[in-house]
Amino acid sequence: MNDRVVSPGVDFNQVDSVCTGASCIVSAELQSLATYWLRRLARRLAEAHCRTTPQLHVKPYEFAALSLIARNPGITSAQLSAALGMRRPNFVHVLRDLEASGLVKRCAHAGDGRARGLVATESGAEKIGRLAPLIHQVEAEALSALTVKESKSLLALLRKAAS
Numbered sequence: 798m799n800d801r802v803v804s805p806g807v808d809f810n811q812v813d814s815v816c817t818g819a820s821c822i823v824s825a826e827l828q829s830l831a832t833y834w835l836r837r838l839a840r841r842l843a844e845a846h847c848r849t850t851p852q853l854h855v856k857p858y859e860f861a862a863l864s865l866i867a868r869n870p871g872i873t874s875a876q877l878s879a880a881l882g883m884r885r886p887n888f889v890h891v892l893r894d895l896e897a898s899g900l901v902k903r904c905a906h907a908g909d910g911r912a913r914g915l916v917a918t919e920s921g922a923e924k925i926g927r928l929a930p931l932i933h934q935v936e937a938e939a940l941s942a943l944t945v946k947e948s949k950s951l952l953a954l955l956r957k958a959a960s
Contacts, residue, residue, distance in 0.1 A: 841939055842935075845935045845938065845939040846860075854898070855924065858881070858891055859891060859895060860925075860932060862888075862892070862895060863895060863921055864929065865880055866915045866921070867917040867921060867925045870914070870915075871907055872915050873912050874915065892915070899918055899920050899921075901921055902916060904916050
């Protein structure tokens with residue numbers, strides 16, 4: 798028999814369930830929350846990334862930062878943390894790890910003598926060149942339940958919702 802966890806007053810037959818093995822857990826609240834589904838999707842994509850790229854020693858958020866730095870030479874850490882949607886105090890360790898790995902270095906900022914810009918090193922540019930196609934492949938595989946049109950729609954909706 799399936800275990801059923803149902804919110805008070807919810808008709809079990811009208812609610813989608815999350816089933817794993819012999820157990821189904823039902824929660825109308827979770828089924829209707831974008832945060833629940835986004836977190837599950839994010840975890841699925843991060844796990845796929847980590848399974849595929851361990852030999853390259855780059856975590857998903859490091860890939861995102863390195864990609865932006867490589868394509869925007871001279872970007873400041875403030876601009877980068879804003880583009881990634883990370884709070885600056887949480888972002889410091891990401892930048893420190895990229896610098897320690899020799900993938901990124903600081904340089905004088907062209908427009909502001911007080912600021913320091915970030916640039917990808919030769920090693921960083923090479924790594925992002927190898928990683929980018931691999932990451933696109935990993936995401937395509939992780940989203941394989943969607944058609945190409947649905948994948949494009951998902952990205953468009955995520956961009957719109959995050960803006």
